[in-house]
Amino acid sequence: MTSASAKFFSGKGDDGQSSVMDGKRRFKDEMIFELLGAMDELSASLGLAVSFCGEKESDDQVKKDIRRLQEMLSEFMGRIAGAKKTGWKETEIIEWIEDKISQYGQGITTLAGFSFPGDSQIGAGLDLARTIARRVERIAVRYGRETGELSPQSIKLFNRLSSLVFVIRQNVEIRNNNPKQLVG
Secondary structure, eight states, X not given: OXXXXXXXXXXXXXXXXXXXXXXXXXXXXXXXXXXXXXXXXXXXXXXXXXXXXXXXXXXXXXHHHHHHHHHHHHHHHHHHHTOXXXXXXXXXXXXXXXXXXXXXXXXXXXXXXXXXXXXXXXXXXXXXXXXXXXXXXXXXHHHHHHHSOSOHHHHHHHHHHHHHHHHHHHHHHHHTTOOOOEEO
């Protein structure tokens, strides 16, 4: 008995075009693909950070919260791509992110200066995710201005997202007795 191999490409994008949910062919360098691609990179980098989490109970909460961020990104990507609207409530998500920023930020003093990634694997993974989150925000601002398809709440959500990733990283490093060294 032979098994059929799955085909992992369609060839439909060989001409430099693709489509989202509406089926309309668009060039792959259009802003919608730039935004969706950056959001996908952010989700992947968050997954990398999760893979570096340890076995402590506090790491379980970090994993849970990062997975929640990935779920939110996935749903948001679907909405941008034209999926049917679900129970997505930007205000509630922003409130959840702000609550998490407060929780993870407890006991962290005001920081001044810059720090270099690499003191720990999870810290470096979260630093990578934070920088990608900032890029997503910049692309989202441009996409929103050019298309009018993103609300001010969406932009606010992206802004808060990078802040949350930053404070999770600070919290993890402090809990692991590895506070970031600030320069500048």
